[in-house]
Amino acid sequence: MVNLTPWILAAPLVGFLALGLFGRLLPRVAVSVIGCGAVAVAFLLALWQFISMLSVAPDARVSTVTLWTWLTSGRLDVSLGLMLDPLAAIMLLIITGVGFLIHVYSIGYMADDPSYWRFFAYLNFFILAMALLVTADNFLFLLVGWAGVGLASFLLIGFWYTRPSAVAAARKAFVVNVIGDFGLMIAIFLIFGASGTLSYCGTLGVCSGNQDGPLLTHAIDPLHGVSSNVLLAIAIFLFIAAIAKSAQLPLHVWLPDAMEGPTPVSALIHAATMVTAGVYLVARASAIFTASPTALVVVAVIAGASALYAAIAACAQTDIKRVLAYSTISQLGYMFMGEAVEGYSSGIFHLTTHAYFKALLFMCAGAVIHALGGEQDMRKMGGLVGRLPRTFWMFVVGALSLSAIVPFAGFWSKDAILGDVLRKATDTGAPAWYALYGVGLLTATLTGYYIFRLLWLVFGGAYRGGAIGGHGRNDTAVEGHSAIGDPLASVHEPGPSMLVPMVILAILSLAGGLYGLPWNDWIGEFLSPTVHSVPGLPTSDPRFWISDIVGLSAALMGIVYAWLRYRSGRASVAEKDGPAVVFVRSGLGIDALYGAVIVRPLLALGRGLHTLVEDRILDGGTRGVGDLFAAGSRALRDLQTGYARNYAIWIFLGAALILLYFMIFPQLR
Amino acid sequence: MPVSAYLIVSALLFTIGAVGVLVRRNPLVMFMSIELMLNAVNLSFMAFARFLNSVEGWIFVFLVLTVAAAEVVVGLAIIVSIFRSRRNIDVDELNLLKG
Numbered sequence: 001m002v003n004l005t006p007w008i009l010a011a012p013l014v015g016f017l018a019l020g021l022f023g024r025l026l027p028r029v030a031v032s033v034i035g036c037g038a039v040a041v042a043f044l045l046a047l048w049q050f051i052s053m054l055s056v057a058p059d060a061r062v063s064t065v066t067l068w069t070w071l072t073s074g075r076l077d078v079s080l081g082l083m084l085d086p087l088a089a090i091m092l093l094i095i096t097g098v099g100f101l102i103h104v105y106s107i108g109y110m111a112d113d114p115s116y117w118r119f120f121a122y123l124n125f126f127i128l129a130m131a132l133l134v135t136a137d138n139f140l141f142l143l144v145g146w147a148g149v150g151l152a153s154f155l156l157i158g159f160w161y162t163r164p165s166a167v168a169a170a171r172k173a174f175v176v177n178v179i180g181d182f183g184l185m186i187a188i189f190l191i192f193g194a195s196g197t198l199s200y201c202g203t204l205g206v207c208s209g210n211q212d213g214p215l216l217t218h219a220i221d222p223l224h225g226v227s228s229n230v231l232l233a234i235a236i237f238l239f240i241a242a243i244a245k246s247a248q249l250p251l252h253v254w255l256p257d258a259m260e261g262p263t264p265v266s267a268l269i270h271a272a273t274m275v276t277a278g279v280y281l282v283a284r285a286s287a288i289f290t291a292s293p294t295a296l297v298v299v300a301v302i303a304g305a306s307a308l309y310a311a312i313a314a315c316a317q318t319d320i321k322r323v324l325a326y327s328t329i330s331q332l333g334y335m336f337m338g339e340a341v342e343g344y345s346s347g348i349f350h351l352t353t354h355a356y357f358k359a360l361l362f363m364c365a366g367a368v369i370h371a372l373g374g375e376q377d378m379r380k381m382g383g384l385v386g387r388l389p390r391t392f393w394m395f396v397v398g399a400l401s402l403s404a405i406v407p408f409a410g411f412w413s414k415d416a417i418l419g420d421v422l423r424k425a426t427d428t429g430a431p432a433w434y435a436l437y438g439v440g441l442l443t444a445t446l447t448g449y450y451i452f453r454l455l456w457l458v459f460g461g462a463y464r465g466g467a468i469g470g471h472g473r474n475d476t477a478v479e480g481h482s483a484i485g486d487p488l489a490s491v492h493e494p495g496p497s498m499l500v501p502m503v504i505l506a507i508l509s510l511a512g513g514l515y516g517l518p519w520n521d522w523i524g525e526f527l528s529p530t531v532h533s534v535p536g537l538p539t540s541d542p543r544f545w546i547s548d549i550v551g552l553s554a555a556l557m558g559i560v561y562a563w564l565r566y567r568s569g570r571a572s573v574a575e576k577d578g579p580a581v582v583f584v585r586s587g588l589g590i591d592a593l594y595g596a597v598i599v600r601p602l603l604a605l606g607r608g609l610h611t612l613v614e615d616r617i618l619d620g621g622t623r624g625v626g627d628l629f630a631a632g633s634r635a636l637r638d639l640q641t642g643y644a645r646n647y648a649i650w651i652f653l654g655a656a657l658i659l660l661y662f663m664i665f666p667q668l669r
Numbered sequence: 670m671p672v673s674a675y676l677i678v679s680a681l682l683f684t685i686g687a688v689g690v691l692v693r694r695n696p697l698v699m700f701m702s703i704e705l706m707l708n709a710v711n712l713s714f715m716a717f718a719r720f721l722n723s724v725e726g727w728i729f730v731f732l733v734l735t736v737a738a739a740e741v742v743v744g745l746a747i748i749v750s751i752f753r754s755r756r757n758i759d760v761d762e763l764n765l766l767k768g
Contacts, residue, residue: 640766640767641764641767642763642764642765642766642767643760643761643763643764643767644760644763645690645691645694645760645761648690648691649691652687652691
């Protein structure tokens with residue numbers, strides 16, 4: 001099989017450098033071509049190497065290309081190696097494929113933006129960093145890619161850097177992400193201490209042979225001698241990194257605020273790819289997690305809590321993008337749930353389907369926002385189905401996929417996860433896993449509810465908003481040309497650059513489940529050489545049918561309740577902003593809690609230290625030394641009287657003292 | 670007479686000269702006091718030269734006398750030029766280097 005990963009990284013790198021250095025001078029068409037072309041090239045190469053992978057035996061589907069050795073120091077040998085294995089191949093396809101669709105979408109969405117070139121430069125940089133993250137063959141370069149996507153996220157959330165809210169959101173995202181980076185670093189130290197190497201080959205047993213004949217050795221169990229406490233610690237710290245990057249409780253607070261960035265950024269980074277890095281990490285290190293059941297329990301607890309918490313919070317949001325942000329947190333919780341019961345392949349399967357429908361939902365939301373001239377508050381929407389029919393239907397496809405209704409893609413992946421949880425619950429009989437299953441079902445109901453609530457609020461009933469500004473981006477409110485007569489007169493469907501990617505993603509949201517069907521789990525088998533998951537429930541098992549039917553009914557209950565509550569214009573009556581609603585809308589007060597307990601004390605500490613230590617001690621000290629010398633010199637200046645007689649007296653005194661000294665200590669004879 | 674007699678006289682002269690330099694304000698008197706100090710030292714040298722029967726004391730006296738003469742020449746020239754510009758030769762008035 002061919003390993004083209006260096007070129008897959010090179011294409012967005014070239015795009016980023018070209019656009020970063022010269023983008024300001026190039027015409028828009030050139031910027032679009034370079035930006036999208038780079039990712040298109042990367043996608044085609046990823047597709048080519050994926051197809052070539054299918055023609056070799058499953059055991060031989062790992063190949064590593066070492067670009068150069070970065071450092072060798074004692075036992076540590078770190079080189080920039082890029083490894084292609086089934087997991088990396090799938091991730092690359094998603095990153096470059098969905099990435100390419102979003103690049104094309106951005107041509108239309110960001111068309112009015114003066115910093116068009118900078119946007120595509122940053123997007124290309126993100127693709128580069130994310131591709132590095134998933135193809136690195138050792139933990140150190142994983143960390144490099146990890147930090148790189150964190151930087152890309154910061155740059156893109158704060159893209160409109162003249163808006164203070166965007167800058168604050170970008171800073172918040174970066175600060176929370178650094179907590180995860182710290183966890184990953186500790187994990188790397190522990191891994192090195194435990195096994196003396198950082199490569200996946202030496203630590204996880206995912207190896208390839210030489211360049212010519214890739215060989216996978218299952219039998220290595222490099223972690224065999226490591227104590228279970230150390231394994232638990234490694235797994236926990238890796239998971240801390242995953243919690244921060246994938247916005248799980250308690251480090252999820254940055255994701256709703258990250259919606260300050262342009263919608264393509266939300267679609268790409270905060271739905272389809274960057275936030276899935278944590279899921280990738282757990283799947284990659286599946287050997288470590290499987291070897292530490294306590295760690296899997298921790299993953300399960302956090303995953304379940306995040307999924308349920310985020311679904312609850314999504315039900316009370318008024319901003320269309322924040323609903324989707326909380327939805328992302330919730331769905332990521334599902335992915336981690338699947339991984340917690342060792343169903344790593346179902347977690348990855350849901351990662352792929354989620355990429356399709358969540359990116360689609362964000363794109364549709366972006367189309368609505370764009371059409372309404374920057375309006376994001378759902379209370380000011382409504383009745384748009386007549387003006388935006390195509391957007392509406394694609395939104396429905398995305399919503400059905402998210403709610404996991406058969407036969408959409410989301411159904412197959414979410415039920416694979418729930419089936420795995422039910423399998424674990426019934427196999428072990430432990431009430432904790434049954435509780436997790438219950439949480440999964442409850443979240444499914446809430447998911448159906450909040451997404452169809454969104455659908456009805458935005459498209460149903462009558463239009464509740466005011467006059468619409470000219471179609472522009474979120475930060476300018478150009479005075480519009482509507483007002484008299486139909487306020488929706490200027491609302492129009494998105495152009496082809498936005499519509500075509502949406503259509504492609506809609507098709508994928510419908511058909512994307514075909515590679516993970518329970519009776520033909522292609523993706524599970526494809527991943528199995530390097531990611532050892534417990535197989536899902538077969539269709540012969542009655543639990544499979546129970547899980548499917550119960551899951552489907554849970555989702556349908558949510559949808560029906562939303563229909564009852566919000567259909568045809570009851571929305572304005574149904575939404576009352578009581579204190580409970582406001583509390584839930586704020587994310588159940590967690591932001592306020594962090595503000596009071598962590599942020600404000602730290603800021604106060606900083607200010608206190610500034611006045612006490614910096615102003616008084618440090619600056620005062622340096623000034624004091626200067627003052628000391630000044631005072632000393634003032635004292636000494638009084639000696640210079642200008643009178644010769646005074647000087648003569650001093651000379652005599654000095655001479656007398658010397659004489660006295662020699663009289664008392666006559667040693668200089 | 671013992672040598673200490675000469676040395677005591679020399680010391681007394683030296684002290685009187687030193688006090689004179691420090692206390693008097695007229696530069697001519699200060700120079701006279703300086704001469705007194707120098708000659709007190711000459712006296713010491715001669716006393717030791719006589720009592721130790723060495724000729725090195727005499728040579729030193731020659732050197733000191735020469736230096737004293739040169740110094741007086743230069744010093745008197747300075748005093749005369751100060752008098753010409755200021756009409757007043759109180760050393761306490763010469764404090765332009767104060768500060």
